[in-house]
Amino acid sequence: MNNKNDLLRQITNVVVFVFTLVVNFLAIALPLNNRSTSQISDELPSFFTPAGFTFSVWSVIYLALIGFVIYQAMPSQRENIYLRRIGYLPAVANLLNGLWIFAWHYAYYGLSVLLMLALLGTLLTIYIRLNIGLPSQPDEARSNADLLLIYFPMAIYFAWINVATVANIASVVNYAGWNGFGIAEPTWSVIMIGVVTLIAGSVLVSRANAAYAGVLVWALYGISAKQPDNVATAAIVAAVVIAIAAAVGWYRFYQRFKKPNSAATTIAS
Structure with a gap:
């Protein structure tokens, strides 16, 4: 990839992220379609939705993404191997994020699920390409700036969208009137918590990633704070697991992968 293509990638990431920020601002300030996010949540209740305070994690995610966008736009980072490795995927993720907000506010709920799944898949691809949670190779040691401004934002973004995807699907199928094969909705919520825990636990056992774990624990705490006893208990147990x-x-990580030249590992690695 030549320098011209690198520059185009940098500009695209900035432009798309600004679009996403503007859409988020409009969703709150107007709000879009005269429907606030809290109003939509009230219209689409589910036993998987976390308490309102839990969504404050978005402020951390967006601050981290601002850091990422600024860092990747710096001339000195134009040929950064990690930024080249993920290419336009961060821009794709942010575009999907912005489009999801439109779909959600204008009640295109089926489309919102598809967009959320696409966002999850995009972030999963980034997660894999960056080898998040695995030690760096000897010839491509990660700097602290890379860890803080590339790895950390993508780890927490991916972690939250893990939860948001399940919550989105749960809300939409409940709104559509699905009877859950006769299984009570709280029971389905416990099952979904178990599935999320199984997937996340498998990821965390194989990849050392405190940022990913922290966001999931926060989300599960939010579920426990809002939902009835059996769901809350399942969420607390899941957080501990x-x-x-x-x-x-x-x-x-430290027993099997510890090497002298892979010591540059922080909360985001």
Whole structure:
């Protein structure tokens, strides 16, 4: 990839992120379609939706993404191997994020699920391409700036969208009147919490990633704060399991992968 293409990638990431910020601002300030986010949540209740305060994690995600966009736009980072590795995927993720907001506010709920799944898949691809949670290779050691401004934003973004995808699907199928094969909705919520925990636990055992784990624990705490006793208990147990899986992942990292030239590992690695 030549310098001209690198510059185009940098500009695209900036432009698309600004679009996403503007859409988010309009969703709050207008709001879009005269429907606030909280109003839509009230219209689409589910036993998987976290308490309102949990969504404050978006402020952390967007601050981290601002850092990412500024960092990737710097001339000195134009040929950064990690930024080249993920290419236009961050721009695709942010575009999907902005389009999802339109779909959500204008009640295109089926489309919102498709956009959310596409966003999840995009972030998963970024996660894999960056080898987040795995030690760097000897010939491509990650700098602290890379870890803080590339790895950390993508890790917490991906973690939250894990939860948001399940919550989105749960809300939409409930709104559509699905009877859940006769299984009570709280029971389905417990099942979904179990599935999320199984997937996240598998990721964390194999990849040391405190940022990913922290966001998931926060989301599960939010679910426990809002939902009835059986769902809340399942969420608390899941949070503990994820914390343990994260600890095991870190132990495995230092026992199996510790090398002198892979020591540049922080909260986001």
